[in-house]
Amino acid sequence: MTSPTPLPDAEQLYGALLAGVKALAAATPQPIHLAGIASGGAWLAERLHRDLGWPGAHGVISSAMHRDDFARRGLAHSEQTVLPFEIAGAHVLLIDDVLYTGRTIRAALNELFDYGRPASVQLAVLIDRGGRELPVEATFSAARQALPEGQSIELGRDADGRLHFVLENKEA
């Protein structure tokens, strides 16, 4: 049995993510549009957009339709893709909670490109847990923490909006 891994505080990591996104925006001459990958990334993008005070609205991307296991899994999240800005020519910053194999990001990119061809796409995440299967890297990650293959980690959100991580051992 794998012993539970102590996890960083999600609220603390959110603070680092906010600072990272601010720095990234300051280094980019053109406006950046946030698009959060449902569900954890969408919560983060919503809060980042509010805390940054950026005009317009943030986007939400559902990766469900382009997942490589769609036939088995179907539509797990109720979130739909909502991109309330022009994608063609936009500088998009994808937001997600955990970067792992890269397959979710591949699926999210496919979904994004269904709406047009952005000028650029970057990625910012709370945790990069390693274990990549695809050549995907984050422009900014608030923390790097390797986790055993048998553990899954997800972002949870309390009723008052506070963020926490949910860690599960997948082994029987």
Ligand SMILES: O=c1cc[nH]c(=O)[nH]1
């Ligand atoms: O396409 C995807 C994305 C995430 N996880 C999967 O198993 N497949």
